[in-house]
Amino acid sequence: MAVDERSIRNHLRPGVNRIAVQVYSPGYSHFAHVHRGACGLIGWLELDGRVVLTTGPGWKVRRDASWSDRVDRVSIYGTGIEDRNLGLEEAWVEADASAWDAVRVVQEAEGPIWHRLRPRMTALPVEEQRALDRPWQMRVGPAATASDDPHSDLRKVFSLSSETPAPALLPRGTSAIWIFDLGESRACLGGVEVTASGGEQLLISYAEKLREGDLLLSDPATYCRMRPTDRFTLRPGRQVLEGFTPRGARYLVFALEGGGVSPVPRFHVRLPVTPVEERPLPPLDPVLHGVAEICRRTTLNCLQDGFVDGVWRESSLWLGDAVAQDWALRAISDDPRPLLFAIDMAAESADAEGFLPSVLPGEVPAYAVTDYNFSWVELLAGCVTHPGVSAPEAVWQRHWGTLTRMLERMATYQGPDGLLRNPPGRRLFLDWSPMSRAEPNLTLNLRYLHALRLAAGLAEKVGRTADWAAQAGDLAQALQGHRAADGWRESPGGEAASQLALALLILTGMVEGPEASALADRIIARSLDLRDAALPGVPTLASPFMHHYLFLALQQLGRRKDIHAIIAARWGRWVREGRPTTPENWSIDFPDGSACHGFSAHPLGWL
Template sequence: MNGKYAGRGPARGYQRCWPYDVIDIASLLRIGHNWLAVEAYNPGISTFQYLHQGVAGFICAARWDDLTLVSDGQWIGRVDPARRWDTVRLSQQLNYQEHVDLHRDDRRWITARSAPTDWTRPVSVRPFGAMPWHDLEPRRIPNLGHEQLLYNAAVAESCGVSGEAWSDWRDIQAGWRLERQTAKWGKVASARYDPQDGVLRLPGSGAGNWHAVVLDMGRPGVGTFELAVEAAAGSEVVDLYACEWLDADGGPHVPGPGTCCEAAMAGRVRLRRGANAFETFQLIGHRFLTMIVRNSDNELTLRIRLRHSVYPLQEAGAFESSDAVVNDIFRICKDTQRACMLDAYVDTPWREQAQWWGDARVQAWNTFHLSDDARLLERGIRQIATQRVPNGLTYGHAPTMAHGCILPDFSLIWCLTLYDHYWQTGQPNLFAELWPEVERVLAYFDDPAHQANGLLKHDPRYWLFLDWSNLQKEGVPTLLNLWYIYTLARLAELAEAVGMGDARQELDNRREAVTALAMHHLFDERSGLFRDGILPNGEPSETHSIHNQTLAIMSGLAAESHATMWSQSLLPYLRGDAIEGALPSSYWVTYIYQTARQAGEDAVVLDHLIRHWRPMIRFGGCSEWFVVDDTTPQPPTTYDGTFSHAWAAHPIYHLMGSLGGLVQTQPGWRAVRFSPAFVQVDWCAIQVPTPHGLIRSAWQCNDDRITVELTLPDGVRADVALPTVAEAGVTGTCRWNVPVGER
């Protein structure tokens, strides 16, 4: 609006009920004439964010007093002449690389005060409601933020000869990968970067050569790149390359072909003579941005900023302790979580930006310790419910064109997130509204065709995920059946909460029947552990993985053997000992932590957490798998993952729960348990947002006493378990002194 950024959208959704944005532009308006400019993008393909249905359009409406503004056949537009249309995709899941020639578009139309003469009216004007846009729906979440960030520092520099046919590359990353193989990287010497204003000065590369500088954000970020050049000669080409970590030589990591979902996070801008100003369109997740200037005869001065386009979470949660490493772990987890909150909870802002629902469940738990905002979870629950298999299963992420990403276990996770929403908000109405969709999911699992001896079996038509590990997934997997039992129990609680007595009884009956079968066929009485399942040949598995013991404890199964499960599986794993069976990923370990903390094993959880997350600190974000430790400064060359995966950001709430001592015990945070673990640090202070207000806790170890304080908002009570202190139902502000010897 009048050349000033107003917002971007719409949020991902389905065209039949496309979400509309409401944008407040009052602060951007002028008295008299105002100029509205919109840049729209349609790739003509479906992605991991939305389904393309063959057409593209634009609709806009506003009313101020007696002025009505409606997009119609009088509006003018054009296809952007500056963009190349045969580039490669940013990844298998995303749109296309942006190659832009500013000789062909000076972009003055964005700030113009009169209509361009070479623009035309729409070829076709369709009435509102024409298919595929049958209807519109509210966005239901805030518009993305657009804070402009500067990079912290220039950290590496190199130069070289441009590759063969460099000017015509369709894939900037593929060409850059070849150049990168022979490049020598060192500290920044000839280039100059000012982090105060984002100005980078690069010496001339010479015709046919390149000069590159790596800029470091210091943490995962996601957004669009704003580039400005005051005095270009008109021959320069600026290539942008985004990545998440640097290789051992200090240069940017470039994945090899066939890896990382063919991620190619690169783009190109050809500068015209004089002043240039350009902003990319696609949201790119990264930590490091490599600026590669080609064909420059003289020093080039350019300004680069990132428009950080994340969900505008109003953070109220906080964590601080006396240990710098623990604080850094919390920080990288929070930074990773924030970068994975766009118009949906996404797995990573770098490679996919997909709303994977197993990831989203953990991310919602993370978020609820930073802000009392359940809107992103609620919107995702509705979107997952909208894209389904005819037999009732949900897609593993949605909206999506990935028909191979149907994960039966994620359909159960979707049911569980209805419970998570209720647990956070105290309101069960979303479950009542979506109960018919829950019944469709359950109907799939009730079908005898998907069972063997009454237990759930692997359906070869779909991807049974369970975890990134070598768990048994063929035949009758125990973990799938335990998730089913656990889900039925949570759904029964929801049915009780909304007064659906018959449904509650049916769910309980179903759970009891499957539990009996699981105990008979899947529990190994000789070892006291759950075996991994029944093999396709009908023989029982001989392995007993930690996943199954954890979920059995969570579900209350084989209670008499929980001590065995602890001593032979969970505790040895957390202590770093070798254990039987598959090992959990950085995602699934959150369930082990949760189970161990409920048993009072906070100290061993914190030791494991610090041991595995401390090596991630130098990467600024959380890794998709456990791939680095204190002895491996770089991930293995075969690593195909990310360092911006918020399914591994769960130390946010584990640190708050263990060191901060706060664990929610009733829906809507009406009650909590307060029992901080006085380990690892000398003091800790946290605050957790709830629907009732902030809960604050703090403790400090002094010479002979530990001072403890807890402040609860109205509507929240706490059961307190401290050494020498046991109190139930406390409210308001409380203080205690605990002997140091009890630590």
């Protein structure tokens, strides 16, 4: 668990001071380290290196009744919807706390719960507050009766409204909607200053893309169950409203129920940014420069408490995604902390069998991905070339036990034919490509082979004894069964090898010389053909994410010009379309497709 440190020197006054802290638990979550039942606080005050105050029995606590304790999920990924009644708000900062309840001490500061407490490893984000004064769109229509689902209410109000400027005086029974375009998907928090008569509803929501020119409000009936709308019930008078939890969006939506409100509300947004000391990009031709810029923007926007995959839908640290995101970030920064954070978090959350979590900090059973274990080996190996990691051997030694246990456990899933079968209840790999998942799977086993060879290299560099090189040799021999008279197969007797599998054959040295060059030609031709759908007689197209492995293979053959040509064609298409950030797939027309995904920004490293 990480602890944040903040200076309060500018807040202290001569004489007696009181410290008050607001704590909020946004319910439970499928993908984040949030406890459903309770939240808590631990803290201490240091003065000249001396601890002069700690949390403990002398503290008082009071439930803030303005925050609803009915906290439904935002989505299958996110935490809770915020529903707040400002009429019940108290001036807690300056309140007389003598009548508040005594705190319940779950455990003293020296107890075992806190034994892994440590300073934050990654940079503390800083916030910019920006005024929003030019709406992208304004709409007016009849108000809707409030229900238990604020997002459903917003969708109803939106469907009943039409595009028109909001009047200065908004009568009861009417709702106005203001939509602001941030220009790109960002982690953000919307806010408003408004005068109310009391009891009106304000909805603040977050959206990421348009469909046929209209704002696409997410539909909770789709697979992500997105409902990113928070609700505020207003008190009489002037007030400033903000949520507690940053979300992610390109478009901020404010829907205000009328009640004689005047003057026009004033809107703002908070934009948390992780500070990074950047290097400038090298000179590039105009197309590649445009690609580098959208990749740079995506990389920085998907850098929060370490890497996150996408700011709007998930904001989760996926172990596999970190490979591509680290490759992009190191192109502009020597900061190794996001990389080391991902490595450490994965190791600390390994399960009893030795497998690593796919979503950090803890495993999510529905998204247990086998090849993300191999991604972790790639992250370890990447330390040796990272300009900010001064002692990669120390990182390897620290995690040697985790590496050994994971690979020992993985070996138990190799069948009599020497090929890896996917452990029960896990996904082979997580990717949007429609390539075959039939087993024994060529792509999964090639990822395993690559990890074994990387691990063997680490062992040799630190003088450790391991049989991973021999295991890799045996696996390579077993994989010859995927070779047919007319080419490689994803599974013996199955469909032809995908573009990704062909790249992994080159990367792992399974093919060399003229055969490797011929496979590279096929890989390049498929990527330069900008048709995204499956095509007869050609390898299944890899996703933007997995193109990182295509580029690794092409780099191994010295074909850097071809890497740049593919980037110019496929990522250049996004530049020509005017996209500010890199989406998660070649098409994101599906309902919850993300327009800003960190793993798709890896070309930044190749440029």
